[in-house]
Amino acid sequence: MLRISKADYDLIRWEAERSYPHECCGIILGTVSGDHRAVTLTLTCDNASTQSPANRYSINPERVIAALKLARSRAEIIVGFYHSHPDHPPRYSETDLLEAHWFDCSYVITSVEHGRAAATRSYVLVGSEDHKGFEEEKIEIVAYEPALPVAN
Numbered sequence: 001m002l003r004i005s006k007a008d009y010d011l012i013r014w015e016a017e018r019s020y021p022h023e024c025c026g027i028i029l030g031t032v033s034g035d036h037r038a039v040t041l042t043l044t045c046d047n048a049s050t051q052s053p054a055n056r057y058s059i060n061p062e063r064v065i066a067a068l069k070l071a072r073s074r075a076e077i078i079v080g081f082y083h084s085h086p087d088h089p090p091r092y093s094e095t096d097l098l099e100a101h102w103f104d105c106s107y108v109i110t111s112v113e114h115g116r117a118a119a120t121r122s123y124v125l126v127g128s129e130d131h132k133g134f135e136e137e138k139i140e141i142v143a144y145e146p147a148l149p150v151a152n
């Protein structure tokens with residue numbers, strides 16, 4: 001399951017609309033307990049795909065390294081990635097699976113229909129490089145989560 005604040009969820013969907021008719025993409029930081037990933041920060045990225053940004057996305061490797069360093073400094077990890085499907089369903093493509101290498105991470109896809117964000121779905125990458133697959137997971141949207149425990 002992917003637990004995400006309404007603000008981060010809205011940001012991902014807004015990015016999908018803003019980038020239309022191109023794909024948007026970004027990195028999601030957070031924490032993991034069991035198979036629950038909790039989003040703490042969404043990092044928007046430029047789509048580095050110059051060949052066909054309307055149906056491909058690419059995140060600059062330097063951006064990923066910076067995200068890893070940032071995550072470490074926050075005692076967090078990269079819990080996922082997001083991108084959009086302009087005028088295509090929120091279903092992962094063969095290319096999405098082929099280019100996914102972060103196991104146990106969430107791959108969030110938002111479909112955009114005529115410039116408006118439609119469905120958002122999330123898939124976990126499971127298996128190994130030789131035999132991998134995506135499993136759809138539930139997205140839990142939380143309205144507000146206190147960052148610190150409240151002292152009595």
Ligand SMILES: [Zn+2]
Nearest residue numbers: 083092093096
């Ligand atoms: Zn895709």
